[in-house]
Amino acid sequence: MSSRFRNSCAILAVAVLLGACDREERQSRAKPLGETVPAAASPDTIYPGDPSRARYVDARGASYEGNAFAIAQGQQLYNWMNCVGCHAHGGGGMGPALMDEKWRYGGRIDQIAASIYQGRPNGMPAWRSKLTEDQIWQIAAYVRSLSGQVRKDAVSARADSVSNTPPQTQTVRQPVRPADSDQQ
Amino acid sequence: MTSALEKAKAPPAKVPRDGPRLTGDKLHARLSATWERPRGFIGWLSSVDHKDIGRRYIVAALVFLALGGALAVAMRLQLSRPQNDLIGAARYNEIFTMHGTTMMFLFAVPVMQGMQIYLTPLMVGTRAVAFPRLTAFSLWTYIAGGCLLWIAFLLNVGPDIGWFAYPPLSGPQYGVGKRPDIWAQMVTFTEVAALAVAVSLTATILKQRAPGMTLARMPIFVWATLVTSLMVIFSMPSVALASSFLLSDRLVGTHFYNPAERGDALLWQHLFWFFGHPEVYIIFLPATGFVSEIVATFSRRSIIAYPIVVLSLVATGILAFGLWVHHMFATGLPRVGYSFFTAASMSVSIPTGLQIFAWIATMWTGRPRMQVPLLYVIAFIITFVIGGLTGVMIAAVPLDLQLHDTYFIVAHFHYVLIGGAVFPLLGAITYWFPKATGRMMSEALGKISFWMIFLGFQLAFFPMHISGLLGMPRRVYTYPAGMGLELPNLLSSIGGLVVALAVLLFVINMLASVRRGRLAPANPWDGTSLEWATTSPPPSYNFAHIPVVDSQSPLWDGKGELAVVHGLRVEERELLLTTVMSATPDVRDPSAHPSPWPVIAAAALTVMFVGSIFSPWAVLFGTVPLAIALTAWFWPKTKEPTLEPSIS
Amino acid sequence: MRRTTISIVAIVALVLAVSLLVWALGASRERSAATADESSGNSAKAIAAADASPPDDGNWTMPGKDYASTRFSALRQLTPRNVGKLQVAFTFSTGTTEGFEAPPLVVGSTMFVVTPWPNKVFALDLAKPGAPTKWIYEPNPAAAAKGVACCGAVNRGAFYSNGRLFLNLLDGHTVAVDAGSGKEIWRTKLADIQKGETMTMAPLVAEGKVLVGNSGGEMGVRGWLAALDAGSGQLAWKAYSTGPDKDALIGSNYRAPYAQDRGKDLGVTSWPPEYWKIGGGTVWGWISYDPKLKLIYYGTSNPGPWNAEQRPGDNKWTAGVFARDVATGQARWFYQSSPHDLFDHDDINEIVLVDWPAPNRRRIPALIRPSRNGYFYVQDRRTGRILSADPYAYVNGYKGVDLKTGRIIPNKEKEPKKGRVVRNICPGPPGAKDWNPSAFSPVTGLIYIPHLNLCMDMGVMNANYIPGTPFVGADVKMYAGPGGNRGAFSAWDPVRRRKVFEIKEDLPLWSPALATAGGLVFYGTMDGWLKAIDGRTGRLLWRFKTGSGIIGQPISYRGPDGRQYIAVPSGIGGWAGRIVTGELDARDPTAALGFANATKDLPQRVSKGGMVYVFALPQ
């Protein structure tokens, strides 16, 4: 066994290990968050000057996105907090569809979390001070999964309810396309 | 008999065969050349020798026993005090799931099947199992399944749904991540493995018995093997169906267990327990086989009421399929149906009671020798009968509704499974150890570990009856103080540690004896079944000449002189097939050569099964490597079989 | 082969001959129909619209056309013979793309167009060519209100009275606008969008009171009907649909026709504790008024949440019809069409007031109404007692109406239970017919019902009440009922209690109907066709494809030039069209509370719009 082979084996093993850890990690409590809030993320828009400087991506999203536990918790909260009443199981209703490729206020996990946290002008309520940030991130992680943005091994095929959307494990990943704000 | 056969079927002289002209060392050399596995690591992997496979099965199962035992110790430490926070809730749930799963799927059934694979050909007097490559494939599949589960556990993907995995908790919504998939796929692995072994053993027993070994002359252990193998064949498809449904619910969103869409969560329980209850007997019946063999040998007489013992085995095997609902008394099924299952569950104790009678009567009429194997048998009776009687209690619906899912049940089934299966197994290991290794285990160490296990066990599990009655449910990671649970749990924990130490001692005894144990003769205990007729350890070909049997206890009745049959080829792997009922010689049949393809096929199967945890497409694409491996495995042999008159 | 051909030709010929005959007969009858109350010639068999409105002056001042809510125009210029020549006179674009349900109003030479959110009002000058805009009123309701409007940010129209236009804004305001200048006269806030309340219904003005109700039965609001002083906008009275009698304005004048609706504080005792506070019963539909009895009639919406297991009891006073005194708001009677409603069967549909031919040759004041639960009710409007109740569409969710007790008989098999989906419940949540009103023609004696043929699978689960969010607790999937057509246009003979004809429509019918004295009936389809049919036979006489889907009221008026015009709003939306306006994803069959599943093909067939089309015969 050459040392290179051994090394690559080790790297592979560590990768598998970390992958599994990420997906299955169960955080019952968010890490201390300090004063930062998801609100810092903003919908994609035009940044005067150098756009790379202006864009802010909240790094906390990474630990929720693709985490099976966060997505499952988010799914439950999505139903409990009546997200399902407006957005149905991703198809939309009073609110826009969440399983398609259109995102009025940005489709990154931190942008979704910010939309939940802050509310949005055409009827999206602000959940700040109703949900903890941990819960908001969890819902955002689930919302990401509706349009197939997250790894398929972290989502559940269906819920124990009336059959609604096609199995999420089979959802085709939609491109994330920011749409114009729905102002009429 | 020998000469008659030879006269009738005088083979062409060109082909070398065992017989009066070819015997002793010369025969040994030529048979060894034919039957030994190739050298080297590849040769080791390619082995299709039932003794290799059986040994590996047993060793692997014991490794899993050790792992599962370590988890048991961890649980007992957590439960030793109320409100203990040694192990967190989530981790504890993983641990008890892993413990149950490992013990049931990776230890108990495989170890029994390993013993059966090792012993059956020796006991029926043949050179190999019926399907050696299938048996080898089964071994690797089983090990792959076990590794899948344990690697997943170490990677923090261990299942946390209990060994019974009731949906919806194990379903797509509440069974978060890939944990339940790992569990379900591990079940699939062990199902495939167990089925392969069962098929192989059934064929071996029905078609490869030594001439003259009619069904009525088979050792009880072989009977037990036959019954359990048939039970495996009938029960495993049920859980295969259940786990496939579960995987498909989880992976592609079917609704088998979704009540909202006309599925039913209880469907799982029916399918699972239709397998799960017989599984208990799949574990227990081989153990009664051990007991019958040990009792006979150590009482120095044949078992009393052989037909009744055999009928008891068969009856238990049949009744086992009519009891599954007694695991579901609390689910609210119609009450009238319950009464039927109560009666059926209680009636199982009749055949078991008769077997116990037979063993005691055998000891009574014989002259029991108090050696370690028999000690385990006595411990078995003392312990198992308690488990059996508590089993009668929980068969009654009104009692079960209180005792179900409490520590009383935990006590009950540990009495049944440890008392009823592990004690005989330890006895059996001690008993057949010299046959397998050529060395005796230390009697002194054996007795020390016996007493520690026996007493430790009672200390660990008897108080659980009390904790159950005091209202302690199963599968709780902690319990409040002030419910009277502190003392019983502390006692259980102490007992658990004692048992763990004792098992450690037993293993040390085994390891030490393999190297330094007293050398064993061919028949160290003066047993009577055919495995004692060959050397310790047996040669690769088991028997130089196939023995001929004309009673239940050939070695005692023959006074050391065992009739044999000649005429099997020596440079080809060849077996003698006999008729199903009367075991008269039927045909000679080639036996498979070592091959790396079973292990490769198992690897391909592993790729497919593990892949299908993550994508349904793996079921499709995974068939390609599997098909390649199977094609190579079954590729027609280049050598034409020589045309010869067959024995008929 | 030849024989088949011959028989086909024969059948076709026969059909043609028969239809020619029928047409000829119809034409001759039409000539004899000189006035609206020609019924005297037809003795007791026919019925007449209640005398609740002045004779037709060619205006269209309220959505229902008259207080009796007939949606019948006495104009007779358009007839089955000439309607084929109908062509576009002018069009007007509102610039909005939400569901356009509001009928244009015409008063003299001005047409008022009320748009969905943002609820602008355009006044168009009909006297000038091309009908240029006179003024525009922009009330600027809050955008957030769209988030709590269950079924699109629609508006069902304004009411013209005494030089003023009254309308509701989505965010819970009622406004009065000067019809001449477009200046706002008053604005009263009544509903709170923070609680999920919106206002979408068209007000009714009677006896100086502006009657308005709230929407939000899917948001856990408490329903009410309020009366504002038309002059000042001050609240005169407010009658809640749930809660204690004093809130529901149930007093000494209350005489319920049936025993189950009598008792003290039923609005509290027929609910689990505190549930009446979030129990729905909103008033978002139509109000009729009887000037003689001084009574208003209106229905209350479904109780909340949809999951009926959470609200054991009859859930008074939801899903029923109230008769109230217009001056005080005191209830006269109440009849509950769907006690303990299981399927979102609001009872807010139009109530048409008619003079009913009683057996003793006298005429009794009655109301007729095709209810959402699939039954066509005829009730004595003085007492509420049921004269008849027959299914006018396929119904399997109920087994009929017990005329003795007045109670609908539920079908236990179709009762949704938690954690189990119940399949094939007919009709679905929008009912056999939703809000889009029928038209009653005293000329033919028939009521023209644009309705639905939708069934559903329904599963219920616990609904969590959070103010301002949906309170539904059900997953629903709708689909076409028996026959495969999703909509139907039926002419119903209320006296003979039978269907005269039915036109199957592929898409759900979400547009109201219009009947004219010329013997025509107009309605629109969701894919944009405005259709004119013969009111006696149902034969399609003319149709025109508008730019978007039609879900609004077609009206008929006499223009300043003396010609008869037909005007219709075209703009897909509402609950049925939510899949288009909300750009929903039909892969989720539960989208739009399950309606998306029934209108999966709609986005391919029609797109958003907001136009008024006006038609006339060529000059």
Added chain:
Amino acid sequence: MSRVAALILPLALCGCAGFQNALGGDGGEGANFVRLFVLFTAVCTFMYLLVMAGLFAAVLRRRRNADELTVDTGKHHESAPLVTRALAAWAILIGIGLMALTVASFFTDRSNAAITRDPQLSVKVTGNQWWWDVQYSFADTSKSIRTANELHLPVGVRAEVTLESNDVIHSFWIPNLAGKQDLIPGRVTDIQLVPRKTGLYRGQCAEFCGVQHAHMALDVTVESKAEFLRWAAAQLQPAPAPRTPLELAGYRYITTRECSVCHNLSGTPASASVGPDLTHFASRRSIAAGTLPMNKGNLYGWVADPQSQKPGTKMPTIGLSPDELHAVVAYLQRLK
């Protein structure tokens, strides 16, 4: 078995005082259980002693070489005539014993079924991960009571408990009163409780239901009819109004902030139902489905950080400021 008896007696005695004890027999079905259990234990003990006597006699009895039926005497296939007869007797004994037990079990089951006719009180218990939702319904729906993690029962009154689950399978078990009954999603099951003695008992979920299966208990109070009615009347009252500024601050927080989207406090704007009803929270004996006894210290600990008390519970750690924490706890304590 003497060891068994020696162990069982003292423990059973100490258990008799237990509030979560299958041998308590404080309910109709529970008492039947105790009777039947004693019968089974007696019969089983007898059988066990018989087997043990046989076993030890077989192993230890003195033998004369000549009599032995072993391979050494060549009589190893033979059987003693006594053995055949004993076998038959043994089979008959087992048969009779089992028959007796089966019949006893059957009649106990019938008796349990008979207990349950004409329920006088109907309660609906819904299982959730990991708490119990309890609803009392009466003919007058507006008098129905909703509470959580506690069950009050009037003594001697037949109560029918309807069981449903909102998520996974749970099992309802109050050992002192009756056996267990599963709560299965998509099914409605029921169990009848007939408490015979007043007292405080405890029930617990008996089917593994996820991470916090261990902390899903139910406080049961069996009381006189009058006390029960008093309790029911008190439960019907809306949540008590805050009296002090601190309580007011707590009231405001609970009814408008994170608490309000999950919990119900009757008569306040918080009307959510995914978490336990808190209307009369402080009148209960424990916090979070039996996780902690109800007292001020535990209340602080629980509200401040539920995830450390009951890891994995659906109640999040909000991170209240000390002022908010004081206020919330103050108002929660007011909810008698």
